[in-house]
Amino acid sequence: MKQWLPAMLVVGLAVVMMTGCRGGGQVYEVKDTPVQTATGKAASMEEVQKAIIGAGAKLGWIMAVAKPGEIVGTLNVRTHTAIVTIPFSEKNYSILYKDSTNLKYDADKQTIHQNYSGWIQRLDNEIRARLSTLGM
Template sequence: MNRILSAVVMACLTIVVITGCRGAGQVYNVKEAPVATATGKELTMEQVQKAIVEAGLSLRWIMTPDKPGHILGTQNARSHTAVVDIDYTTKSYSITYKDSVNLKYNADKQTIHEAYIGWVRNLDNAIKGRLMAASAP
C-alpha cells in the first residue's frame, strides 16, 4: 500500500512540475535559413523582401521594411506583442527576437512564452513556403 501511495504522490508531483514549467521555452531564433526556390534559381532582394512581407501579412504580422535587407515584424494578440528583426539577403534570412510585451521574456534565461515560439515557427514556415513558390527572374 505504501508503494502505491508513494507512486501516486510522485506522479502528482511530476505533473505539477511539468505543468508549472509549461508556458515558457527557449527563445526561438532562425539563423541564416537558406533562401530556396522550387527552381533553384536565385531571387532578387526585392523578391525575397516581397515573399517575407507576404508571409508575415498572411499570419497577421505587421511587416515594416525599414532599410534594404531588414524588416521589422510585429505580432499583436490581445495584450501580447512580439517584435522581431528579420535580416535577409538573396542567400539567407534570419529572424531574431527584438522585444515583447506580456510574453514573460526572461533575458537571463533566454526564455519566453510558448506563444512567441509558435508565432516565429509559423512565420518561418510561411516564409519558406513563399520563397519556394517565388519565381526567379
C-alpha cells in the first residue's frame, strides 16, 4: 500500500490542477428579452431602469447609467472584471458583452472563461424576477 501512496498523490494533484484551470465557453448574451410583469401591466422606462440597477447591485455589479435606455454593468471578482452593456426599453432588454479583464476572451472565436456565462445568467434571472414584481 505504501508504494501506491506517491502515485496517488501525483494523480490527485493532477486532478486538482486540471479542475482548477477552467476552460472557456461561448460568450453568453441575452438579446431582446421581453419585459414581463406579473400583472401584464406595461412598465415605464424608469421602472425598468430601477429593476436592472437593483438586480445588478444585489449581485455585486456596479451599475451606471450610460445614457437614457442604456446601463453599463461592471463585475469585479478577484482579479477578473466583466463589463456588459444593457440596452433597455419599456418592452425589452439585452445583456451584451462589452469588455473584460483576465477572462481569456477570444474575439475571433467568441469564447470567454466559463464563469462569465453563470454571472450573466444570474444577472438575467434577477432582472426577470424584479421586472415580474412591477405593477403589483
